[in-house]
Amino acid sequence: MFWKFSLFEIKLLLRNRKNAFIALFLLLFFPLFFMYYSQEEPETLTEQKRAETQASYAAFYHLDQQRHDVPEVAEVYGYHTQIQSLLGMQVWNIGSGEDGEQYVEEGLEINQLRLKVHELGNEGIPDYLVIPEEEILKENALLQYIQDNNLPIDSESFVTNDYFADAFAMVSGLVLLVIILISGNELLVYELRHQSVMRSLPVAFMRKVTSKVMVYSIFIYLFLLLGFSIGNLYLSSKMEGNEFSFPMLIYQNEAYTAISASRYLLYLFLGMALVIIFLLLLSILLNMLFKNAFANILVGLGIFLLPDIVMAAGYNLSFLHPVKFIDMSKVLSGELAVELGNSFIDYWNAMAVLGGISILLIGVIYAMNKMNHRRVPKDMPLEKTF
DSSP: OHHHHHHHHHHHHHHOHHHHHHHHHHHHHHHHHHHHHHTSOOOOHHHHHHHHHHHHHHHHHHHHHHTTTOHHHHHHHHHHHHHHHHHHHHHHHHTTSOOHHHHHHHHHHHHHHHHHHHHTTTTTOOGGGOOOHHHHHHHHHHHHHHHHTTOOOOHHHHHHHHHHHHHHHHHTTHHHHHHHHHHTTTTTHHHHHTHHHHTTSOOOHHHHHHHHHHHHHHHHHHHHHHHHHHHHHHHHHHOSOOOTTSEEEEEETTEEEEEEHHHHHHHHHHHHHHHHHHHHHHHHHHHHHHOOHHHHHHHHHHHHHHHHHHHHTTOOOGGGGGGGGGOHHHHHHTHHHHHHTOTTOOHHHHHHHHHHHHHHHHHHHHHHHHHHTOOOTTTSOOOOOO
């Protein structure tokens, strides 16, 4: 009977027009995103380094004006002299020299010098020319990974990875939340409207919940994967650099770590799978509480925005932070940890918390259903709510 009920759920899902629009959106999002952004000519690694060299020249000028009067500035000036020389060599090695190995070694040396300048308080350097320590550590992690894995310096692979990160930053979080809330806003409400039909399928409530979550999560996840695959095929045909062993940065254990693009995508898709299941369980709970499809969407959005509203009021309540874990892109990049001022937030911690809350939601759904069926027949006749 469980599989018969699941087949019935699949038929209902396919007949609902809103799910057709959701499927179309997920199929087209990545191809259209990559098409739009690939129209712009990306800045090459050589151009980036030349811009970095110009900024360093500007800092060098300010230091030169003060180095004779302030001893600390003179020390910073000495470090910047070395940085300027190494940046010039980097531009040569990535351009005419085509020596990727030397480019990486020089980059690592530059970052060590910049960290020493930070230790000296960036004396003599205007704030707008100071490179944040966080950015230095990020670049250092990337270069270290390239060196350890003996990877070639491929400018287009950097650009491709940026496309991946930007696309998932856009679809993860609020957009995915809205998609799931709309798709799952009638998971139980439909049964209230069509009780005569549903009574012909005598399935235990928790088995129904399992079936609904399974069917809808597979539906959303499948089209998300298909959409990304189509987008990636387009990107592969458009750009030469599509190396999945090339590094991407993630925030882990209060530090930035470089991992391969393929591993990054694996983490992201596993995280999004858990987010989909979590949000569908939340939708079922909201259906039980409010018995209204629109309330499901409004309350769900309200819960997601609650931490932002509280922070805007001047409070930072850590027990609300797990609500934002559904944005897996921000969790992986470390942006969420910085935004909320909570270094605990990394991928595995977020996965553990979301998994725990999902189990808690199952327990609450089960308990609420049991309470609804413990009414005394004399006072309130026993009635099957769902």
